[in-house]
Amino acid sequence: MEKFHLVVHDIGGPVGFVLAAKNLEKVQSNTILNTMIDIQNFKKPLAMRPFEKKVLGEAELISITHATWPILFSQMGVNASSCSSSAEIKAYVDLLKREDEGKAFLQLMRNFNQTEEFQNLVQTALKNVGYPIQAVWGEDDPALTYDHFSKELEKLTDTQETHLLSLKHFLQEEVHEEIAAKIDSLIKRTY
Numbered sequence: 001m002e003k004f005h006l007v008v009h010d011i012g013g014p015v016g017f018v019l020a021a022k023n024l025e026k027v028q029s030n031t032i033l034n035t036m037i038d039i040q041n042f043k044k045p046l047a048m049r050p051f052e053k054k055v056l057g058e059a060e061l062i063s064i065t066h067a068t069w070p071i072l073f074s075q076m077g078v079n080a081s082s083c084s085s086s087a088e089i090k091a092y093v094d095l096l097k098r099e100d101e102g103k104a105f106l107q108l109m110r111n112f113n114q115t116e117e118f119q120n121l122v123q124t125a126l127k128n129v130g131y132p133i134q135a136v137w138g139e140d141d142p143a144l145t146y147d148h149f150s151k152e153l154e155k156l157t158d159t160q161e162t163h164l165l166s167l168k169h170f171l172q173e174e175v176h177e178e179i180a181a182k183i184d185s186l187i188k189r190t191y
Helices: 012-021 056-063 069-077 086-097 103-110 116-124 146-156 176-188
Strands: 004-010 027-035 133-138 161-165
Touching (some): 004 012, 004 176, 012 027, 012 116, 027 176
Parallel strands (some): 027 133, 133 161
16 A cells, blocks of 8 residues: 545544554544544444344434435435536445445444444554545534534644534535635645
């Protein structure tokens, strides 16, 4: 693996942090978008909890379709659903379910590693590292609220700057160019 600039979001945060922790010499920068950091004490938002339970999780997953997802997307994810085409919005469902009909997603929801050992691994990627870290946060995210997660950013990371945007959870859908510019600016400071 070559050197890389890491960008993480949502459930991908812990996955990306572990990747970084195991490849510290290859990480050039880290941009954090609305994700959990204090994994050990993470309490799943209400919208995620049904997926933890057998039968209920499967039923919830079945209810997420090309017809229903745009409603959830506009309520929880974005301020203006017109930011994405119908095909882009439906792609979330296709990626969630893939060939296994969502079994991998359910497994992830039911097997969050919240051990101290895992938290320490996450911390390895976020504190006392040789690369810059920034956060770009949708401050109107109804699930991963900035009020709560700002404390985690401050305490558990070496984030040099936080950019608050008046957006919900899928901020990259509405202001991808602005986020790309912030990532580019961080990258340029690493040279």
